[in-house]
Amino acid sequence: QKEVEQNSGPLSVPEGAIASLNCTYSDRGSQSFFWYRQYSGKSPELIMSIYSNGDKEDGRFTAQLNKASQYVSLLIRDSQPSDSATYLCAVNRGTGNQFYFGTGTSLTVIP
Amino acid sequence: GAVVSQHPSRVICKSGTSVKIECRSLDFQATTMFWYRQFPKQSLMLMATSNEGSKATYEQGVEKDKFLINHASLTLSTLTVTSAHPEDSSFYICSASVPGTIDVQYFGPGTRLTVT
Numbered sequence: 001q002k003e004v005e006q007n008s009g010p011l012s013v014p015e016g017a018i019a020s021l022n023c024t025y026s027d028r029g030s031q032s033f034f035w036y037r038q039y040s041g042k043s044p045e046l047i048m049s050i051y052s053n054g055d056k057e058d059g060r061f062t063a064q065l066n067k068a069s070q071y072v073s074l075l076i077r078d079s080q081p082s083d084s085a086t087y088l089c090a091v092n093r094g095t096g097n098q099f100y101f102g103t104g105t106s107l108t109v110i111p
Numbered sequence: 112g113a114v115v116s117q118h119p120s121r122v123i124c125k126s127g128t129s130v131k132i133e134c135r136s137l138d139f140q141a142t143t144m145f146w147y148r149q150f151p152k153q154s155l156m157l158m159a160t161s162n163e164g165s166k167a168t169y170e171q172g173v174e175k176d177k178f179l180i181n182h183a184s185l186t187l188s189t190l191t192v193t194s195a196h197p198e199d200s201s202f203y204i205c206s207a208s209v210p211g212t213i214d215v216q217y218f219g220p221g222t223r224l225t226v227t
Contacts, residue, residue, distance in 0.1 A: 032214055034215070034216075036218075041202075041223075042220070042221065043204045043218040043219060043220050043221040044155070044204075044218050045218070046215060046216075046217065046218075049215055088154065088155070090216075092214050094214075098145075098157065098160065099145070099157070099206075099216055101154050101155045101157075102154060103153070103154040104154050
């Protein structure tokens with residue numbers, strides 16, 4: 001079983017819609033959760049971090065964490081074509097600061 | 112803040128030669144840096160964890176004699192790909208954590224290595 005799993009997509013949404021990205025993780029002891037955005041040919045850029053159950057909002061982005069279900073999600077409201085990228089879910093189990101990345105979900109926002 | 116740079120951004124080398132990639136934390140001291148490799152349309156693969164002043168910890172399957180990592184200072188880690196082969200062509204990315212924060216990793220811009 002992979003440490004972190006994501007639906008690879010591709011996910012397509014029309015401009016202005018809500019994009020929903022999902023991630024599950026295997027280690028119940030995981031402590032920190034992150035969403036990174038990666039444009040083609042570029043390195044990942046941190047979008048959101050979340051550490052406790054519930055929702056965390058930052059602008060158009062909302063991260064949701066459910067530790068009981070071992071599930072993390074990212075909602076992007078009012079999606080823009082510039083949001084088209086691959087979104088990587090990362091989990092830190094708290095040992096040695098090592099991150100485990102999912103394979104990423106490719107998002108395309110259609111104008 | 113929390114800016115990580117890499118140099119070079121792109122490098123082309125001939126098979127059998129060695130290439131050095133530098134990773135610098137510009138506005139903070141990083142006791143730990145990480146090196147990743149990413150093949151096209153695949154996710155990041157952690158190669159090794161680089162600790163200042165000590166030997167790097169390599170992930171299973173990563174040849175430590177081929178991918179030499181040196182973390183000589185709190186702001187610089189280097190990755191040297193020795194005796195490069197075409198299959199080493201990839202996107203190499205480093206990251207660093209800001210001390211005192213809750214383990215967020217900030218990534219450098221990456222180095223595109225092409226071995227001909």
